[in-house]
Amino acid sequence: MKEYIEKAYVLIEALPYFNQFNGKTFVIKYGGSIMTDEKLKKNLFEDISLLKLVGINPVIVHGGGPAINEMLKKLQVKSKFVNGLRVTDQETMEVVEMVLGASINKEIVAMINQLRGKAVGICGKDGGLIKATKKRFPDNDIDLGFVGEVVSIDPTIVENLIANDYIPVIAPIGCDDEGNTYNINADTVAGKLAIALKAEKLIYLTDVDGIRLNPEDENSRASVLSFSEIKDLIEKGKIQGGMLPKVESCIEAVSQGVVRTHILSGLLPHPLLLEIFTDQGIGTMIVND
Amino acid sequence: MKEYIEKAYVLIEALPYFNQFNGKTFVIKYGGSIMTDEKLKKNLFEDISLLKLVGINPVIVHGGGPAINEMLKKLQVKSKFVNGLRVTDQETMEVVEMVLGASINKEIVAMINQLRGKAVGICGKDGGLIKATKKRFPDNDIDLGFVGEVVSIDPTIVENLIANDYIPVIAPIGCDDEGNTYNINADTVAGKLAIALKAEKLIYLTDVDGIRLNPEDENSRASVLSFSEIKDLIEKGKIQGGMLPKVESCIEAVSQGVVRTHILSGLLPHPLLLEIFTDQGIGTMIVND
Amino acid sequence: MKEYIEKAYVLIEALPYFNQFNGKTFVIKYGGSIMTDEKLKKNLFEDISLLKLVGINPVIVHGGGPAINEMLKKLQVKSKFVNGLRVTDQETMEVVEMVLGASINKEIVAMINQLRGKAVGICGKDGGLIKATKKRFPDNDIDLGFVGEVVSIDPTIVENLIANDYIPVIAPIGCDDEGNTYNINADTVAGKLAIALKAEKLIYLTDVDGIRLNPEDENSRASVLSFSEIKDLIEKGKIQGGMLPKVESCIEAVSQGVVRTHILSGLLPHPLLLEIFTDQGIGTMIVND
Amino acid sequence: MKEYIEKAYVLIEALPYFNQFNGKTFVIKYGGSIMTDEKLKKNLFEDISLLKLVGINPVIVHGGGPAINEMLKKLQVKSKFVNGLRVTDQETMEVVEMVLGASINKEIVAMINQLRGKAVGICGKDGGLIKATKKRFPDNDIDLGFVGEVVSIDPTIVENLIANDYIPVIAPIGCDDEGNTYNINADTVAGKLAIALKAEKLIYLTDVDGIRLNPEDENSRASVLSFSEIKDLIEKGKIQGGMLPKVESCIEAVSQGVVRTHILSGLLPHPLLLEIFTDQGIGTMIVND
């Protein structure tokens, strides 16, 4: 009987979210260690298929992970460096496009389709999704080759895929009007896309369980952070490294209409379900003041 | 962490049912002791409002319970009896109509509306829903007055209310072409209506927790019973009294296209949610062989 | 031949009204002596069915008439009085709801359905139609119990019934957010509903043939009265009693968009047809200045 | 009061016809003496505009009347005769087309438009409405020039005009695949068009008040005639002259799905209204056995 009552409470807690999120779009950035853990990947795609089943529209943006470096090594492409930063020359870019646009992208598509979802993999060139340009580094005027930044997003192709009930899977590659191809930071693409799609949620699945108020202290995770709190943490240097572009994308997204943004650990079991259908969630949510 | 995993499993179990039942109609017969227990009533209508919220179309058929007898007593209407069965004469029928069609029906409507549902209460006269006639008792040719049986159901008004997102609440009263009003068994009305609506489910909320293989043995509840098993139990006399019309309506409903029929205890907490969104359920399900 | 010509002229007079009123909503308040005259009732419902047949959307609001007092008497409910006004206590309210919401309401529904119309009877609780509150009597601060006034009308359920080609029949009962039930003046409900429905016409079927300029003089009926004329009559005390709330509802309705309001005698043969399809009409029409 | 009751009865009689004929198509052949009587013409077009107003779709087919002969005379076109029948040679045909297709057709259009109807005048060439061929006279093999008969009707243009709420006015002229123009009997065109349009009614407005059982006896008009009765009258030679093609078109039309066909006097006041909206009618109705 007690088990029944507990089940009933989980359901009563979850049911209103179903209604609230029905027909809404969630942009999910997926990267980091999950990409190389078969079990976590399978769990994740199962959860994403379940979301689709109950009327939520997940959109996946993926990064490249270690696969790019492996392929560069196999092809014996030697990287040049400027100020310690690796340059993406033409040859490197071709490898990046092959790995992101085919190896990783189509693997995700095939895994979701095996789980009875219907995924379609595209990159930023398809349907003119991402117009990019060479990224400028204003501080020190260096040229890192085909490292790009987003000029504009035309979300039509993604909206069409959603309307036709597909799960779009997007490789973070764009091109400019001259036909040059650029490799773009996947976190940034996810943020800009969430804005262009007027998404309900932007979710970063990472290797950490949210934002810690004290980076050293495991138990200092914040459940919810407002803009002013987040800015304070940034100023104090407590948010660094790979977390910084995620947090900045969250701030930008919320400022421009995305209702809620989340940073979660992809290493927990079923993080998306727990974050979406329970009142407390399991990561850090960044919201407007 | 363990709590999280358990929550996740409840969700993973429940999610496919959401999709499966989205847009489907459930006819729920509600009667017996729940009708006089304020807390159970409130829980029930909360659950029904949640079902509506997640895209299921509940239709409520209610009985009269002790309120009819109370009112007859107050009005000092003396019942006549034939062969030990009470006769529903004109005066009694007027009382039955007032209690079922207004007192009980509008109380349910008001309670659901307070819970943010949108209920509309009607009886079988409205929109020509139930065409009835005097019930014949073929075995012993007696006349019980305005005790009726269903001649035909025109479910249009119920379908219209569903299409406009209302929860229909139905009093089991019908009339014939001459304008005579009849009191009809609510279990039968629920069964016929489920068939006419091509409902996904027909659910009887009763005072017992399903069908027992051995009426004496509390632990002998059957989770699922096939037609042949049910018929065997009836022949052996193990299904009797108020349970009999429910079981017969279940058999008729399943034979005519209602996918699943259930007999549950309305005295458990949240019986509808547990029956609908868990794999095991909590009552007895009667299905085709 | 002369007969033909006269018929032709009736048709030529009537035809433009058909076109003008096609798809328009008429709110018809029905009460008084017609309620107890079987022949007048039948004629009235035949005319209402004809109106529906030719594309007009009639909405019926009914009062209670003598039936409420009869039932109170049967149940030996003793009325309390404050300042000479009867108090509607809880017990009285329950009787009012049963009589209005079931006995009278469903009788009208059944009669119209026998005439091949399709009626659906509801009260102000259904679909949240009428939000009510305890009526305040500002002049002398008395408490008459569950005598209510309209807080707001949500006409959606009535519009849905019209859109599905039903004739809505409405009992003037509402409830507040705490679930208290109130008895409301049917004339007022008809007027507020006509406004909320943006009705073309609001028609009061009464026991008199319109408004007399001189109450003593049978032949002083006014065909048309403007606002200023009506206000003058009120100030001079020539409109009194039950006529007053009707006239005030007419004034309010016309001020808020109802095109024409009428006060007719329901005791004439086919008063609705004659009022609607002839140039002269048979009662008093109240219009804007 | 008596006048009121009579008015009410006319309305009660007429109302069901409004519903029955709403959205239905009536093909009205108009010819004979009405064409030269300004008052009758105006009355007729007023009635047709009223029909349109109340949701009936009138389609007018007109003949030529005396205007053709007048124009032939003015132009000093001498007619040739074969076996006593006038030959429509090329020159005559050009005159016929000008008079039917412009003078008469556009006069009707302009009169209806002045009465706030919306008429559009076309001939059988427009939109490929009437495919015609030279009429063969099987009995005596004579050539009467451009006297045509209907090969096929493509009612699309008429249906389009109806769908756009116009009153189509049709001149009985057709052409063949070589571009030859033919003058066709207007009664026949009306009949064939009624069939092609699946019209509810085919109405001939003539100079007589229907079919007489005894041509000599003014009072022998038949209200309704069945196929067998009509055939009997034809065989006995009691239907002759201009009435014959009308009757034959009626028979053909009813056999092929036109519900009712009428032959009326256009000289009575408002014949269409009386025929359509009263139970008795004023002419002869020909129906299936």
Place this chain on the structure above:
Amino acid sequence: MKEYIEKAYVLIEALPYFNQFNGKTFVIKYGGSIMTDEKLKKNLFEDISLLKLVGINPVIVHGGGPAINEMLKKLQVKSKFVNGLRVTDQETMEVVEMVLGASINKEIVAMINQLRGKAVGICGKDGGLIKATKKRFPDNDIDLGFVGEVVSIDPTIVENLIANDYIPVIAPIGCDDEGNTYNINADTVAGKLAIALKAEKLIYLTDVDGIRLNPEDENSRASVLSFSEIKDLIEKGKIQGGMLPKVESCIEAVSQGVVRTHILSGLLPHPLLLEIFTDQGIGTMIVND
């Protein structure tokens, strides 16, 4: 091979125009010598049918040409003259209507229909297309009878015909509210209609190959003229006679939203195709500055 390449270039030149003009309306005024040359007429209607085939909506406005005078002569109608201008009296107007509204109009309809187009011929009376009035000559106050000017255009009937995939063929006749018929300059009708239809193009097919900068010099045709250039030519008296109303209609049309206006020679082979689907065109195009 060279032939192939040339074909390919014509196609590459033409293809974008197909897309650009798909679903657009072209008003084509057709008059002058083409009207009496059977071969040119056939070519023209073939081209118009092709335009319709590829998704352009041609609308034809025709003049009367010599046929009117021939018929006046045949009928021995003597024209009166005022200040040297012919008066269109009632009798003349009747002839004009017959010739324009039937002889010419229906001949065009029949020719297009033989070429598998679907044409419908109407005049300005049909569907209330052209409301006209007696033309005023402000300079010298003379009365030329039923010479009309356009008061207003209701393009609904033409839009309906286009929407139903017909090619409208329009005779330049209108009437006023009193039912008087007027003959209106066809060039003016074409211009006003192009404006009312929000046409993409207004094309005048004439006997000359456009506007010459020097009327004497055959080779001085201008391909494109702006408003200021055209006005300059008018002021210098270099545009005269029948060309003047065409040019003025072009100016008015372009000022009011018609995108491009053209004056072409109808004597060239396939002038419409060459003007529409080639970059250079063959006549004079008048555009906004």
Place this chain on the structure above:
Amino acid sequence: MKEYIEKAYVLIEALPYFNQFNGKTFVIKYGGSIMTDEKLKKNLFEDISLLKLVGINPVIVHGGGPAINEMLKKLQVKSKFVNGLRVTDQETMEVVEMVLGASINKEIVAMINQLRGKAVGICGKDGGLIKATKKRFPDNDIDLGFVGEVVSIDPTIVENLIANDYIPVIAPIGCDDEGNTYNINADTVAGKLAIALKAEKLIYLTDVDGIRLNPEDENSRASVLSFSEIKDLIEKGKIQGGMLPKVESCIEAVSQGVVRTHILSGLLPHPLLLEIFTDQGIGTMIVND
């Protein structure tokens, strides 16, 4: 003038094809030498963009060409051989997928998008387009690894892209239910896809100008070949090598509803335009007997 007339004739010839092919789907297999000639590629994609512009729905299926071998060489993947046929082992398959699915596919997409088309590149995994299995070689039972054949086509994703006005670009890769990836012959994919899409045309752009009756004789190209003629040529061994799967796909496609199939030289200028919009065409068309 002569030039004008020639232009007009090209247009008159081309116009009916526009109408005929509007909204129709053409599957275009593109491979061979064009893939490495920048000018030919650009011309081809310009023509494809023009086709889209005028309402035709082109679908591109591409092969891999020399790029796959180049990448295998760079990665120093050594091919194994069985019976002289190269084995596609796991490592080779990964390279094939990267080159087909990203390098070539996205280059085509980017080029079309630069020409203002809207292309979207997918492979057979996306949306479950191609279900494949290991190809069996029945004659000699060898295992060539991940060389696949088509089990079934679900064209929904391609139809969705067409409906949203994209040009689908398809890499001939499929997977089975276990998630194995296969490289499939692009000619076969094009043929099966044309059938599944109920395409109007299937066009192979090759390095030769069609099918020669005598392979040695340049001037022996057949314009049209029927099934019996083609089968005769195959039996006589006159169709061999890479031409054979194309011809077999054409035969299968025509048998299953594709209206026309073509084998053209992609080395001619604008081969698609000339084949589609001229009566004669430039390659070999294979049609049903």
